Amino acid sequence: MPESQNVPWSAGTWTHPPLSTESGQELIATAVEGSDAWRHTAYGFVHDTEHALLAPLAVGEAMEVSFHAPWTGEFDQAGVFVRIDDEHWMKAGLEYADGHLGLGAVVTAIRSDWSVGYVDDWLDTEVTVRVSRWADALIVRARAADGPWRLVRVAPFDGDAAASAGPFLAGPTRSGLAVRFSRWTRTPADTDLH
Template identity: 45%
Template sequence: MTITRTDWDKGTWMNPPLSARIEDGHLKVIPEKGKDFWKKTLYGFEFEDGPALLADWDSNFAVEVSFRLDSFSELYDQAGILMYQGPEQWIKTGIELNDGIPQLAAVVTDGYSDWSLCAVPDWAGEEVTLRASIMKDAVIIRARTEKHGWRTLRVARFPYDSGNKAGPYTCSPKRDGFEVAFTRWSFTEPDQDLHTDPPVKGA
């Protein structure tokens, strides 16, 4: 499998964070409290002001983002991948702290947002990799850690052939001082089949 690592400086910030610095090759980001991505459903409010570092996303490639979980401690601390087509169509997926434990989460938005969660308490403190790969009119979202193999989190409609952007995002709706260490951002070969895990190479 060919993995093309993306330099952090190749992305453009959609909503800059409070702080972003490169340290030992990792991107350390502090988001501003209260910023998030959400559209209408249940709560009524609309947010599209969280920090995301985005680059053009060719649908012939999968996108992967890795980050460490050791700083996640408060409700709604979150980080992962933002897939962005426009203000009405976007997906954020990653780890979100909810009910005191890490949860694999996806918010799929097409005019309105929906939210799905899957608890992964045994992933606490590990390095997580999120992966998104477009197939036909959908995106396949998977996640793994160093100790746990790929898990398919979501198959969501994402039928856009052009104009897509993707990259790491983080939000801290409830507290100040949350910092995430992103360890890798890559574009790589797409998934070949929904029921076949992508290989883990060059991580």
């Protein structure tokens, strides 16, 4: 495949439509209050109401999404979502929680987990999240502006299953979270971890 292909906003299908969208060169999407994605672990609930704009992602490909958001509401989140079905998916990106901006991922295989680290210095920057699909794994990297890529997660993922990926947002605790997505790109997957 070519080194990099922009994915048109119109090429994706929403898992759950946002409250509103405006698209041109950029996509501005506003989350529905209470939207989220989580299954069971620690909290005891299932949320399947995230806003993810998805297009097919094959083994050997990567998706990159760049975005900027006003991180003010508890659990405001945006990044990349990769989905096989309701019980097998991953979301990776930024989430504002407990007064800090966190970079992390939730990997779900029937039950969800969550890994996160603070990146408060990324608060007012454009962030890019990149997910590479290998035969048995998803490799997540992220960076602020044009800074260095940071490894976020290596997660098991079924290489034989059909999967889709793309930008996502959710506003679990408030109305009005508007995320500005500036880029959605498909590239060859990273070939190395280090």
